[in-house]
Amino acid sequence: MHLSPDQIVFWHYGFLKLNATIVFTWGLMLALALGSQLITRKLSMNLQRARWQNLLEIVITAIKAQIKEVGLPNPEKYMGFLGTLFLFIATASLCTVIPGYEPPTGSLSTTTALALCVLVAVPVFGILDQGIGGYLKSYLEPTIMMLPFNIISEISRTLALAVRLFGNMMSGVMIIGILLSITPFIFPIVMTALGLLTGMVQAYIFSILAAVYVAAATRTRAKET
Amino acid sequence: MDNMTIIAVASIAIAGITTGFGCMGPALAEGRAVATALTSLAQQPDAAATITRTLFVGLAMIESTAIYCFVVSMILIFANPFWNHFVAPAAGK
Numbered sequence: 001m002h003l004s005p006d007q008i009v010f011w012h013y014g015f016l017k018l019n020a021t022i023v024f025t026w027g028l029m030l031a032l033a034l035g036s037q038l039i040t041r042k043l044s045m046n047l048q049r050a051r052w053q054n055l056l057e058i059v060i061t062a063i064k065a066q067i068k069e070v071g072l073p074n075p076e077k078y079m080g081f082l083g084t085l086f087l088f089i090a091t092a093s094l095c096t097v098i099p100g101y102e103p104p105t106g107s108l109s110t111t112t113a114l115a116l117c118v119l120v121a122v123p124v125f126g127i128l129d130q131g132i133g134g135y136l137k138s139y140l141e142p143t144i145m146m147l148p149f150n151i152i153s154e155i156s157r158t159l160a161l162a163v164r165l166f167g168n169m170m171s172g173v174m175i176i177g178i179l180l181s182i183t184p185f186i187f188p189i190v191m192t193a194l195g196l197l198t199g200m201v202q203a204y205i206f207s208i209l210a211a212v213y214v215a216a217a218t219r220t221r222a223k224e225t
Numbered sequence: 226m227d228n229m230t231i232i233a234v235a236s237i238a239i240a241g242i243t244t245g246f247g248c249m250g251p252a253l254a255e256g257r258a259v260a261t262a263l264t265s266l267a268q269q270p271d272a273a274a275t276i277t278r279t280l281f282v283g284l285a286m287i288e289s290t291a292i293y294c295f296v297v298s299m300i301l302i303f304a305n306p307f308w309n310h311f312v313a314p315a316a317g318k
Contacts, residue, residue: 069278160289167292174299205285208278 004170005102006109021107028091028104059087063207070208071215078214081121085114086207093169093199096192103199106169108162115162118210119154126217135217161209168202228311236305240298247294254287 005020012018039052063083067075092105104110126135139150172195179188226234262280266273300306 066278069275163296164285164289164292167289167296170299171292171295201281201285205282208282212282 004107005104006107008102020102021104021110024092024102025104025110028088028095032087032091066208067211070211071219072211078125078211081117081125082207082211082214085117085210086203089114089165089203089206090200093172093203094196096172096195096199102173103169105165106173108166111162111166111169114165114206115158118161118213119158121210122154122213122217125214129218138217157209157213161206165202165206168198172198229308232305232307232311236301236308240301243294243298243301247297248291251287251291255284258283258287 005024008020010018010020010023036056039050039056042050043053044050060079060083063086064075064079067078067082072078089105092103095101096103105114123135126138129135130138139147172191176188176191176195179191258280262276265276269276
């Protein structure tokens with residue numbers, strides 16, 4: 001029984017290690033990039049369009065609508081970051097139906113990397129939107145006394161993002177592993193189905209929370225205008 | 226009992242207690258949240274989209290406290306730092 005796919009090492013040379021997390025992350029990246037490349041190679045503007053183009057359009061429109069509902073008026077600007085987060089996490093958990101696959105999001109290093117991306121992206125979007133001074137001033141609101149608490153909340157929510165995703169994905173894999181050794185017939189399938197649902201909800205939560213944080217960092221300007 | 230046994234007993238017992246007690250609070254909280262959301266859904270079916278979205282985000286936030294407890298107990302059982310600390314000298318002997 002292993003806690004994370006980090007412990008499955010395929011190849012190592014010196015201190016360079018190629019573990020299952022990295023390999024499956026590369027596989028997912030390749031699949032997502034090649035898939036969208038293939039689909040968007042011949043786009044049609046008229047009513048006759050390919051199935052795959054329809055699928056992508058549904059996904060894109062849904063993500064755009066969700067980002068807009070959170071309170072970001074022009075979602076195209078944030079689409080690249082938030083949409084990628086959602087697609088990566090969702091694909092990572094959907095692929096658990098493939099035998100032999102371990103979700104890379106079940107490793108604390110992947111989820112920490114994703115949460116650190118959010119930690120960096122939120123100030124970047126905030127500064128792009130309201131300038132360095134305006135963004136830094138948002139730390140002093142409502143009073144200057146709140147400065148340490150604002151900084152603590154920035155760090156603790158990053159930690160929470162990382163541990164939440166890791167805990168959910170890891171618990172799914174772990175429960176299936178335990179059930180396989182106790183009742184190997186029906187229950188693992190049920191739990192796999194439940195794990196698919198949890199994975200989608202977690203992907204949604206992760207990207208929605210990132211969107212909420214971005215919206216909070218860019219909100220002051222929208223309120224003034 | 227030597228050190229290893231004490232660590233093993235303490236880790237396993239505390240891991241169970243952690244998840245057991247750590248799930249109680251979030252379970253009560255999630256029940257309340259869902260009950261309130263259902264009431265407001267019955268009163269305002271038009272606001273279903275907003276209520277459902279907020280409910281999901283809120284549930285995930287509540288659930289993450291239970292997940293923290295679960296992670297701690299998994300660390301206690303499968304990746305206990307004190308265990309490795311005492312296993313290494315024992316193996317070296």
